[in-house]
Amino acid sequence: MNKDAESKPAVEVRGLTRIYGSGNTEVIAMRDVNLTVNRGELVALLGPSGAGKSTLLTAMGLINPPTVGKILMGGRMVMDGHRPLVNLRTFRRKNIGFIFQKSNLIPFLKARENVQIALELNGWSSFAARKRAWNLLDYLGVADRAEHFPSALSGGQQQRVAVARAMANQPELILADEPTAALDSHRGRQVMDLFRKVAHEHGSGIVVVTHDHRALDIFDTIYEMQDGVVSQSEISAS
Amino acid sequence: MNLAVKDIRHNIGRFFLTAIGIGMLLMIVMGMGGIYRGIIEDATLLIDSLDVDFWVAQRGTRGPFAEVSRLPNNLVDRVAAVPGVAQARKFVFHTIQREIHGKPLRIAVLGLDWPQDHGEWLPLISGRCLAQSHYEMIADRTLGLGLGERLQLGKDFFTVVGLTSGMIDSGGNGLAFFTVSDAQAIQFDITxxxxxxxxxxxxxxxxxxxxxxxxxxxxxxxxxxxxxxxxxxxPSISAVVLRLESGADPHEVATTISGWADVTVYTGNEERALMLAGPVEKAKLQIGLFRMLLTIISAIIMALILYTLTLDKLHDIALLKLIGAPNRVILGMIMQQALLLGAFGYGIAFMLGQKIFPRFPRRVILMDDDLVRLAVIVVVISILSSFLGVWKAMKVKPNEALS
Structure with missing residues (x-):
């Protein structure tokens, strides 16, 4: 991304609608959603199950194209309806990081390698990627577990490694789908604090889908989603 | 980062067990090829060892190996008298079965034309050549006879004075060498x-x-x-073998002998071809077809194994796609694993084969050409069999990582 692009929002969605099925089986999962996430902004997306949160998240992650609407990243239009305007996989690799509720890490790679692979896929040399992976894990407080496989890590440690991988390529946007659902409240809070740190220190826009209302104070903006419609939450953000 | 190696490292036990399974399958394919070569080698061993220019057999027959050939003893003198013939020898060959040490033992009896032939051309591993015209024998070690052991064949006792290695007939029976007269005495012995x-x-x-x-x-x-x-x-002999003088015209000698109404002349190569086209042809075909079937079965089993291994990794593949791994990375991972599996399987097959094949009752000959050909086949099978897994992997969508 160039400097001009860096001044633009991390992601901007305009009039996103996603319809599954057709005729009698038609379901509108997302209806005319407009949302902007700026760089360094930590955004929460709340809502009950089936509200369309994951549909919106995967649409922003360029893995589930909308039926109608536009997605812009760094001011550049990347999706026009279901039509991609860039190579999605390459774009995703360079500009988007993902964190999920569980099964986040590749089980046959050690913690450090899980971070390193994201860098190597983006053209980093093995040596440089290894060094950066170490630094990231150190930054997130899991360097001592770097040479362990995911199965030997606790849920919180796994999420930290996932965060390290998500931010490895310094993406404009990090998308997290219920990242604390499998964690106890203490560790959940730690992970949320980590998001805030990453957003504010590294300048990535972060969207977190969550049910955890106890940690909402850390978010810059909170949106609520109901029946496919997004609205600014009345719950106060920090 | 080599994802294939990392995945193998994480599941090393499963990988080696799978490689051992594939290795054993490939060992059978390798062994079949070795048995095929062994049959051909055994069939032509005697012809190649004798290394003569012409074989003279009974008229209308296909020589002493493909069918029974009976010729008078004195034919050797007639042949020796033909201009250009340096040496003519009687050839007596037949198979007997006796009970020795309480076990049935098949012996391929070959007569050496004493006193011209003492068996100097034989690959002796111990003992000596024949030193007298009667009651001595040279035995191949596959017969299980010991040096100095005495054996009654017919009415006479024969002493093993020499042992050879790798001298067997087309049926895999060990050869025993006697003088022609002793071989005839054994053949025509009656009570x-x-x-x-x-x-x-x-x-x-x-x-x-x-x-x-x-x-x-x-x-x-x-x-x-x-x-x-x-x-x-x-008593009759099976054939007469002859060597030409240096500079003699083979065509002229063959034409002269072929002119006799009671004999047929074959060159060494013709005799070899008759042997391969006759007694060993069906065995050769059978093993060849069996080997082909085994190769196909190996390919199918490898494809299923690789497909299953890929199914186990579908979530990881979806995750890789989600974080932006290009298809070539995923394709490379599956194909490299297939090739590593094939390579390890081949290595295991070779190592096991080296230990097991020498214990087979018949010779299993692993020739370099065959080993290279099988290695190429394994590479092709590995690549082809990974296609099923690759096809499945390509169908995985990145959003499946979220489920």
């Missing part, structure tokens, strides 16, 4: 009772003709030993 009955029959036939009444000594002769009856031919 005392049979001799007495034959003499009585001859006397009966003689007494039915007037000549025996006019000539009483004829009846006495008929009742006597076979060897003193001039009308009876001595």
């Amino acid at each position: 005392g009772e049979s001799i007495r009955l034959e003499r009585a029959a001859r006397l009966g036939r003689a007494s039915r003709i007037d000549l025996s009444r006019i000539q009483p000594s004829l009846a006495e002769r008929a009742e006597g030993e076979s060897s003193i009856i001039p009308a009876l031919a001595p």
Whole structure:
């Protein structure tokens, strides 16, 4: 991304609608959603199950194209309806990081390698990627577990490694789908604090889908989603 | 980062167990190829070892190996007299089965034309060549006989004076070498009772003709030993083998001998071709087809294994796609694993084969050409069999990582 692009929002969605099925089986999962996430902004997306949160998240992650609407990243239009305007996989690799509720890490790679692979896929040399992976894990407080496989890590440690991988390529946007659902409240809070740190220190826009209302104070903006419609939450953000 | 190696490292036990399974399958394919080569090698071993220019066999027959050939003993003198022939030797070959050490033992008997041939051309591993015209033998070690061991064949006892290695006939039976006269004695040995009955029959036939009444000594002769009856031919030989003088015209010699109405002449190569086209042809075909089937089965099993391994990794593949791994990375991971599996399987097959094949009752010959060909086949199978897994992996969508 160039400097001009860096001044633009991390992601901007305009009039996103996603319809599954057709005729009698038609379901509108997302209806005319407009949302902007700026760089360094930590955004929460709340809502009950089936509200369309994951549909919106995967649409922003360029893995589930909308039926109608536009997605812009760094001011550049990347999706026009279901039509991609860039190579999605390459774009995703360079500009988007993902964190999920569980099964986040590749089980046959050690913690450090899980971070390193994201860098190597983006053209980093093995040596440089290894060094950066170490630094990231150190930054997130899991360097001592770097040479362990995911199965030997606790849920919180796994999420930290996932965060390290998500931010490895310094993406404009990090998308997290219920990242604390499998964690106890203490560790959940730690992970949320980590998001805030990453957003504010590294300048990535972060969207977190969550049910955890106890940690909402850390978010810059909170949106609520109901029946496919997004609205600014009345719950106060920090 | 090599994802294939990392995945194998994480599941090393499963990988090696799978490789051992594939290795054993490939060992059978390798062994089949070795048995195929062994049959051909065994079939042509004697012909190649003798290394003669021409084989003279009974007219109309396909030589001493493909079918029975009977020729008079004195044919060797006729052949030796042909201009251009440096050396002519009698060739006697037949198979016997005896019980030795309480076990049935098949012996391929070969007559050496004493005194010209003492067996100097044989690959002796211990002992010596024949040193006397009777009652000595050289045995191949596959027969299980020891040096100095005495063996009764027919009415005579033979002492093993030498041991060879790798001298077997087309049926895989170990060869034993005797002088031609001893080989004939073993071949034409009959019991005392049979001799007495034959003499009585001859006397009966003689007494039915007037000549025996006019000539009483004829009846006495008929009742006597076979060897003193001039009308009876001595035991026959299987073939005559000959070597040409240097500079002799092979075509001319062959034309001269072929002109005789009682014999057929074959070159060494023709005799070899007759052997391969005749007795071993069906065995060769059968093993060849079986090997082909095994190769196909190996390919199918490898494809299923790789497909299953890929199914196990579908979530990881979806995750890789989600974080932006290009298809070539995923395709490379599956194909490299397939090739590593094939390579390890091949290595295991080779190592196991080296230990197991020498214990087979028949020779299993692993030739470099065959090993290279099988290695290429394994590479092709590995690549082809990974296609099923690759196809499945390509169908995985990145959002499946979220489920």
